[in-house]
Amino acid sequence: MQDPVASPKVTTVDHPLVQHKLTLMRDRDTALPEFRRLLREISLLLAYEVTRHLELKTVSVETPVARADLPLLARPEPCFITILRAGNGLLDGMLDLIPAASVGHLGLYRDPATLEAVEYYYKVPGDMGERLAIVVDPMLATGHTAVAALDRLKKDGAKDISFVCLVAAPEGIEALTEAHPDIPIYTAAVDERLNEKGYIVPGLGDAGDRIFGTK
Numbered sequence: 001m002q003d004p005v006a007s008p009k010v011t012t013v014d015h016p017l018v019q020h021k022l023t024l025m026r027d028r029d030t031a032l033p034e035f036r037r038l039l040r041e042i043s044l045l046l047a048y049e050v051t052r053h054l055e056l057k058t059v060s061v062e063t064p065v066a067r068a069d070l071p072l073l074a075r076p077e078p079c080f081i082t083i084l085r086a087g088n089g090l091l092d093g094m095l096d097l098i099p100a101a102s103v104g105h106l107g108l109y110r111d112p113a114t115l116e117a118v119e120y121y122y123k124v125p126g127d128m129g130e131r132l133a134i135v136v137d138p139m140l141a142t143g144h145t146a147v148a149a150l151d152r153l154k155k156d157g158a159k160d161i162s163f164v165c166l167v168a169a170p171e172g173i174e175a176l177t178e179a180h181p182d183i184p185i186y187t188a189a190v191d192e193r194l195n196e197k198g199y200i201v202p203g204l205g206d207a208g209d210r211i212f213g214t215k
């Protein structure tokens with residue numbers, strides 16, 4: 001079987017600033033304000049990558065100097081679908097880049113005993129099917145949460161979806177590419193493995209706790 005991490009659907013964003021910021025975020029001694037600031041900065045760079053292939057159309061514009069045929073987005077701006085809670089940490093930076101994006105919220109938590117995803121909230125833009133839907137969650141561990149999110153969004157009419165995370169485990173990439181082979185995955189890093197509690201190694205710990213200071 002093909003190595004899922006090497007799949008053409010998986011993009012590791014290897015920009016030096018992304019890699020530098022992620023290393024600072026991984027450090028256990030990086031405190032809350034700094035962690036949040038880095039997350040905001042890195043999210044903007046990830047949003048830049050995931051929107052790289054948005055389709056353009058040509059429009060005629062009168063500049064102060066001349067009329068010209070110029071590029072404009074062919075469809076409405078993408079929507080972000082944040083997987084609560086930790087996905088919210090990626091939103092600020094991404095909205096800095098695309099202020100006109102609409103935002104959907106999908107509440108899913110990972111049951112600590114079974115590691116299965118449990119849904120507790122769902123509200124997405126009605127026109128999600130007309131936009132690129134960018135699903136954001138910092139961690140792709142077992143992949144249960146991401147698979148459940150994509151199942152739900154496809155059932156509800158999303159057609160063009162990309163998944164963005166900060167850190168992925170090989171196990172999560174395999175699960176996600178197996179369940180949803182059509183979905184592009186963007187990640188800043190693919191780590192070594194999961195530990196016995198389902199945490200990514202080396203990872204960055206519990207993303208939600210580090211973003212919201214709930215440890």
Ligand SMILES: O=P(O)(O)OC[C@H]1O[C@H](OP(=O)(O)OP(=O)(O)O)[C@H](O)[C@@H]1O
Nearest residue numbers: 084085086109110141142143144145208
């Ligand atoms: O790939 P998986 O094994 O499903 O794990 C990944 C999920 O775990 C974390 O959420 P968590 O359940 O901790 O919820 P939180 O965002 O509310 O902290 C993370 O933000 C992902 O949503």
Ligand SMILES: O=c1cc[nH]c(=O)[nH]1
Nearest residue numbers: 141199200205206207
């Ligand atoms: O390492 C992990 C795995 C799942 N969720 C997290 O927040 N961190």
Ligand SMILES: [Mg+2]
Nearest residue numbers: 206207208209
């Ligand atoms: Mg958490």
